[in-house]
Amino acid sequence: MKQSNSTLSESNLQESLSKLPEKQRQQVQTCFEAAKRKGAQGMKYSDEWLLDCIIMRMKIPKLHEHTRKHKIMVLPSKSCLNKYVRNYKxxxxxxxxxxxxxxxxxxxxxxxxxxxxxxxxxxxxxxxxKVTSSGLIEGFVHLGKYTSLDQSTHTCDHGLVVLYQPFSGNFQQILGVFGSHGKVKADVLAKIIVDATLTAEKSGLFVDFVTTDGASWNRSMWRQFGIKGSSKSVVCKLKHPADHSRSLHFLSDFPHLVKCTRNSIVSTGLQVPEGRVRIDVVKEAWKCDNRDIV
Structure with a gap:
């Protein structure tokens, strides 16, 4: 494999890799880089691949270690990830x-x-x-390093805000603002959360929870981290990426749950243990109250 790699031109390799999905392309490139080396020690990984590995280790640490030790995939070790977290930018x-x-x-x-x-x-x-005084055109999608080429020419129509809120104290701090075309995809949002958590922790803050509303794209982000809930089991936390002795909890915004409950009652009705709640009952109650007032 090493001999075939050495004779393979870079242009042919990139052409073949361009046909793969992004995450598969990252892994194949990492495998080729590892094949050129005597060992994985001291190997450098891309920032995006390291963030994916951090998320994988947060979800299932044993699977990450098993996959790495048995060389199923080329993954950085725990010490490598810890070093990356300490020097994270x-x-x-x-x-x-x-x-x-x-x-x-x-x-x-x-x-x-x-x-x-x-x-x-x-x-x-x-x-x-908008054209600034320096000649810069603003208003396009901006997700930093992870803005894809097909998104970079799109105008921004959604904003994403990341805010830090302490348990005690009267201050709030916006940590980052992002512009996207449509909702931010779950895999990118997961990396933004890891990014924000590590950067805030390096600045002296302690991030113990992440709160979002219960929209479908946020639920997809929860699944990226292995967060789930059912009548039999609930997974609402995982190992903290900056400190494995702590946990990072994921919360759903309660007012949004109330809004979703209201919308369900108004549109199709809501099934509860006592029966089905419909808007018709509320309307009849309003009519009775209205007659009493008259």
Whole structure:
């Protein structure tokens, strides 16, 4: 395999790899790089592949270790991931000018008041382009390093905000803002969450939870992390990417659950143990109240 790799031209390799899905292409490229080396020790991995490996280890640590030890896939070791986390630098829409003051501020805050979590929400935007005084055109999709080529020419119509909220204290801090065309895909959102968590922890904050609403794209993100719930079992936390002695909890925004319940009752009705709740009952109750007032 090593001999065949050495005779394979870079252009032919890239042409063949371009036909694969993105994640398969990353893994194949990593395998080819490993085949050129005597061993995996000291091997460098792409930032995107390392983030995928961190998410994999957060979900199922034993599977990550089994896959690596038996060389089923070329994966970085636990010590390699820990080293990457310690030296981590953000690539998305996070600004060092935000985190540098946070790091300085947290030095004067005791640990109790530095615990909190991330609140993530999306909002619909009007599409528009703006030319700045420096000649830069603003208004296109911006997801940092992970903006794909096909997205880079699209105008932004959705905004994603990542906010830090402490358990105790009267401050809030926006950590990052992103522009997308449509909803941010689950795999990219999962990486943004890991990115935000690691960067906030490096700045002296403690991220103990991630809160989103229960929209379908956020539920897809939960599945990326192995978060799930049923009548028989609930998985709502996993090992913290920055500190394996802690857990990172995933929460669903309660007001959004109330809104979804209301929408279900209005549109199709809602099945509960006592029967089916329909909007007709509420309408009849309103009519009775209205007659009593008259």
């Amino acid at each position: 953000s690539h998305f829409g996070f600004n060092d000018n935000v985190f540098a003051p946070i790091e300085e501020k947290t030095k004067s805050i005791d640990e109790f008041h530095r615990h909190g979590g991330l609140l993530i929400d999306e909002l619909k935007l009007s599409e528009s382009l």
